[in-house]
Amino acid sequence: MIIITGGAGCIGSCLHQALQARGEQTAIVDSLGNGGKWHNLCKHVPDFLIAPADLDAFLDSRPDVTAVFHLGAVNDTTATDGDMVWRTNVDLSLRLLEWCTHEEARFIYASSAATYGAADRAGMFSDDPAHLHTLRPNSLYGWSKHAFDCLLQRRLAQGDLQGLSWAGLKLFNVYGPNEYHKGAMASLVHAKYVELRAGGPARLFRSDRPDVADGHQARDFIWVGDVVSVMLWLLDHQHVHGLFNCGTGVARTCLDLVDAVCDAAHVARRVEFIDMPAALRGQYQSYTCADMTRLRTAGYTQAFTPLAQGVERYVRAYLAAADPYL
Numbered sequence: 001m002i003i004i005t006g007g008a009g010c011i012g013s014c015l016h017q018a019l020q021a022r023g024e025q026t027a028i029v030d031s032l033g034n035g036g037k038w039h040n041l042c043k044h045v046p047d048f049l050i051a052p053a054d055l056d057a058f059l060d061s062r063p064d065v066t067a068v069f070h071l072g073a074v075n076d077t078t079a080t081d082g083d084m085v086w087r088t089n090v091d092l093s094l095r096l097l098e099w100c101t102h103e104e105a106r107f108i109y110a111s112s113a114a115t116y117g118a119a120d121r122a123g124m125f126s127d128d129p130a131h132l133h134t135l136r137p138n139s140l141y142g143w144s145k146h147a148f149d150c151l152l153q154r155r156l157a158q159g160d161l162q163g164l165s166w167a168g169l170k171l172f173n174v175y176g177p178n179e180y181h182k183g184a185m186a187s188l189v190h191a192k193y194v195e196l197r198a199g200g201p202a203r204l205f206r207s208d209r210p211d212v213a214d215g216h217q218a219r220d221f222i223w224v225g226d227v228v229s230v231m232l233w234l235l236d237h238q239h240v241h242g243l244f245n246c247g248t249g250v251a252r253t254c255l256d257l258v259d260a261v262c263d264a265a266h267v268a269r270r271v272e273f274i275d276m277p278a279a280l281r282g283q284y285q286s287y288t289c290a291d292m293t294r295l296r297t298a299g300y301t302q303a304f305t306p307l308a309q310g311v312e313r314y315v316r317a318y319l320a321a322a323d324p325y326l
Contacts, residue, residue, distance in 0.1 A: 247290025
């Protein structure tokens, strides 16, 4: 059995679909709530669906688990409840880490590009563990992810996790199907498509930095299918250990993304700039670009989907379809 925490979310449900296609037995740990999140699982029903509050009891039953994909987290970059974020993003992660060590199960977890904080040049996005201590996340969410990355490295150095098979992924800006329940936290591709289909222009934040022009904030946007491919590769190559960036290695501007969405949706290119919310000023990442050297050196050779191609696939095969779910 393979456990996926956050398995009803965008990345988790896409990973789940791929694992089921390979014939794997799956256990999803997630809360479906009242926002239609269940649609993400309706085409590929898990063998087990476990509420987060019941996870400890499930693990205590010592199920025959070969791997845990730990994707569940409080991922709101504007979150302010530090105690809740720590319990969810750090304490739970440590419990799963220790359980996987004891049960000899592969542990693959999601970190985040938010750990890089105010980094604004390509050379500042190195995933070399020797650079971890130099990172300064500028959001509670990013700090919580960084804290777990650091604690894992510390325990490895102390020899507390003998025999652990593990890998972590610093996820950059992921877009793709099954994110419709996320509201304001959905990808920029989804948000701009909704605005355009409603007949308005695509709205982008004005830059909060004098050296970055409006719309020229640049991100490393990665198609969710590419993230799943990396995760499956890590599952199949259990000798590969480490914390790796997971992006494309290419930064594209927000204007590039809007142009791609407009073209895929067959609407005129229209952009309106609006003020950045106060809650984001000072912690908005105006540039991200994954340094993919270490993952490539580890042996991952598959190409990443170019932005225009990924956006076209997302819009035409999902967002514009009668049934947008994977």
